[in-house]
Amino acid sequence: MMNQTCNAAARILVVDDHPIVRFGIRQLIDAEPGMQICAEADSAGAALEALESVTPDLALVDLSLAGHTDLELIRRLRELVPTLRILVLSMHDEALFAARALRAGARGYIMKQEAIGGLIRAMRTVLGGQVYVSEMMNRTSFQRSGESWATRAACPEDLSERELTVFELIGRGNSTAAIAGQLEVSIKTVETYRATIRTKLNLRTAAELVRFATIWVENL
Numbered sequence: 037m038m039n040q041t042c043n044a045a046a047r048i049l050v051v052d053d054h055p056i057v058r059f060g061i062r063q064l065i066d067a068e069p070g071m072q073i074c075a076e077a078d079s080a081g082a083a084l085e086a087l088e089s090v091t092p093d094l095a096l097v098d099l100s101l102a103g104h105t106d107l108e109l110i111r112r113l114r115e116l117v118p119t120l121r122i123l124v125l126s127m128h129d130e131a132l133f134a135a136r137a138l139r140a141g142a143r144g145y146i147m148k149q150e151a152i153g154g155l156i157r158a159m160r161t162v163l164g165g166q167v168y169v170s171e172m173m174n175r176t177s178f179q180r181s182g183e184s185w186a187t188r189a190a191c192p193e194d195l196s197e198r199e200l201t202v203f204e205l206i207g208r209g210n211s212t213a214a215i216a217g218q219l220e221v222s223i224k225t226v227e228t229y230r231a232t233i234r235t236k237l238n239l240r241t242a243a244e245l246v247r248f249a250t251i252w253v254e255n256l
Contacts, residue, residue, distance in 0.1 A: 046163055047074040049092035051083045051109070052125070053101050057148075061096065061125075068156060080109045087116045094121045094163050099128065099137065107140045114141040123162045125155065134169050139192065139252070144168030192252055195236060202229040206246060207253030 048065055050073055052058050058076050065071045074090045077083040080101055086092075095113055110122055123144040124137045134145035144162040146155060147170075161168040192203055198219075205215045212230070216223045230245065239245050 045070050045072040046094065047072060047090065047092040048159070049073075049075045049077065049083065049086060049090070049095040051077045051080075051095060051101070052098040053078045054098075057098070064152060064155065071159070080112075083109065084112055084116065087113070091117060092120060094123060094159060096123050096125050096159070097142075099124055099126050099133065107136055110137060110140040110142050121162045121165075123158055123168065130170060138167065138169075146170070192237065195233060199229055199233050199236070202226065203233055203249050204253060206230070207249030207251075209250075 048071055050058055050061050050065075052061070055078075058078070062073055062076070065073050074092055075086040077086050078101075083095070083097070097109065097113070099107065099109075101109070110124075113120055113122060121144075122142040123146065124133075124142050125146055125148060126133060126137075127148050130145050130147055137145050144158050144167060146158045146168065150158075150170075158168040192200060195203060201219070202215060205218065210218070212223055212226045216226045219226070230242070234240075234242070234245050237245070237248065239248060
């Protein structure tokens with residue numbers, strides 16, 4: 037099932053297989069200035085079909101469609117619309133799924149039991165180009181190095197295929213020389229990759245790069 041309307045405000049695609057949930061979200065967003073639902077979908081297939089006729093700014097996605105968790109939908113949505121910002125709205129514990137969703141390409145994760153104001157805040161955060169997770173997540177899995185990685189670092193999925201390979205090798209403890217040997221490139225080339233990765237991920241130092249890469253690999 038797919039239902040579409042569209043206005044000039046920030047365009048929202050809602051993907052949830054429960055009609056009552058979609059109705060509640062529509063009521064909430066319709067009352068919010070600067071936002072407008074441009075499509076609704078009750079399945080992964082309907083969500084992908086919707087992108088053939090609308091270009092949303094943000095997709096609000098429930099991962100539990102048709103009785104199973106579908107992280108692949110996030111990847112497919114980003115492939116079709118690379119600029120699409122995705123916020124996951126889920127019943128699943130964020131401690132188990134938030135990191136996976138962010139690695140798949142989502143820019144935020146919020147649980148369904150959050151207050152209404154929390155959902156709007158999360159949507160505006162993601163629409164503003166930032167990453168949204170709960171404060172608890174910031175204090176745990178994304179703050180192991182003493183910093184709020186989720187709110188400052190960009191998503192590794194935004195890296196090119198070769199950059200992502202280098203990033204993973206860094207996270208697995210390989211030195212620059214070791215990476216150069218494995219990829220059969222020069223050390224200078226690897227150093228260039230490292231500098232580009234730091235820039236793309238908003239990481240200030242080489243030490244931050246190593247810590248973030250290590251955290252990412254641990255959660256694969």
